[in-house]
Amino acid sequence: MDVYLDHGASTPVDRRVLDAMRPYFTEYYANASSLHSGGAEAANALAESRKTLADSINAKAEEIVFTSGGSESDNLAVKGVAYGLRDSGRHIITTGIEHPAVLETCRGLEREGFNVTYLPVDEEGFTDPNVLSESIKDDTILVSIIHGNNEIGTIQDLRALGEVCGDQDVVFHSDAVQSHTKTEVDVVKQGLGLASFSAHKIHGPKGVGALYVREDLKGSLRRQIDGGGHEYHLRAGTENVPGVVGYGKAVSLARKSHVKHMVRLRNKLADSLLELPDTMLNGPRGDRRLCNNVNVSFKHIEGESILLGLDAKGISVSTGSACSSKSLTPSHVLAAIGRRPEDSHGSIRFTLGRDNTWEEIDYVIVSVGEVVERLRWMSPFVG
Ligand SMILES: Cc1ncc(COP(=O)(O)O)c(C=O)c1O
Known part of the structure; x- marks a missing residue:
């Protein structure tokens, strides 16, 4: 067996996801930025998936930035805030149990002169909101704490942690790659400014993900891929339309x-x-x-x-x-x-x-x- x-x-990619994606390779293959009707068709498909993902996390469609996966979303969140808000401060808080996409990004930023605090966790992997509160300083620009841990499954109390960040007016990011569709992600209730997602963990295709960017933060984030004005000027590059369509379908199939x-x-x-x-x-x-x-x-x-x-x-x-x-x-x-x-x-x-x-x-x-x-x-x- x-x-x-x-x-x-x-x-595995769900058959229904694959069926939804297929026409976007061979029939509706136009660039979503093109002004002709083929382009509009592709753009509509992107818009539909954006709405589906946004609805699943209580966000607005305009707050979803499609990326190449969870790793890119984490990089965009952490480096985007670090470079975007460096004039306001150079202190970042995260935990010792993050995925390497956050941990290594923070280590890289330390080499560039940022200060990073790695919060401890208890024997089950939980971060104490009081410890977080005490760690926030005047120059703290970002708190990044993983939601569902990929190794040991710990689900952090994002609501309590988000409240601390909200009270002290610090941007709160969470890597929700493993938790999305498995436990509630509600960006409003949980006080999130940024959150990372990936399609291939939920029966969608590999190489597609998303970053939730709260509306008021869009101007603060420094994009990591320069080029055209795609994805609200936060991520240049022709959109992966079949991938995004598959991602939307995968989200809609979660029960x-x-x-x-x-x-x-x-x-x-x-x-x-x-x-x-x-x-x-x-x-x-x-x-x-x-x-x-x-x-x-x-x-x-x-x-x-x-x-x-x-x-x-x-x-x-x-x-x-x-x-x-x-x-x-x-x-x-x-x-x-x-x-x-x-x-x-x-x-x-x-x-x-x-x-x-x-x-x-x-x-x-x-x-x-x-x-x-x-x-x-x-x-x-x-x-
Ligand atoms: C918690 C977490 N974050 C980020 C990633 C990276 O996602 P992706 O494979 O889409 O780059 C993973 C994948 O293992 C993960 O488990």
């Missing part, structure tokens, strides 16, 4: 029932895996965790060996975040929640999708038990 449990890395289904499968998988000896759950339990994320440390054995053992049984998982899973340094997220390097090395991330079944989860539970038992039997670390 083949079981794909790496939806946090990417998801609360999918979330409920994934929560049930997640709980069954987590509860069963934690019955194995010497296992630890990384991240919180319950509704403060992404509906599709289970991250478990298996003591005394290597995550890579578990991954390969499961791969041989047709099961696809990840050893950490998709983007860092090829590196040997322990995950910065697991380190931030206090996991020892040896426990981080034995961690596996299972990320569910809406099409996974109970039978698949039963098969995964049995298979993990077999692989872990065999590896521990061979491990020099088990007495």
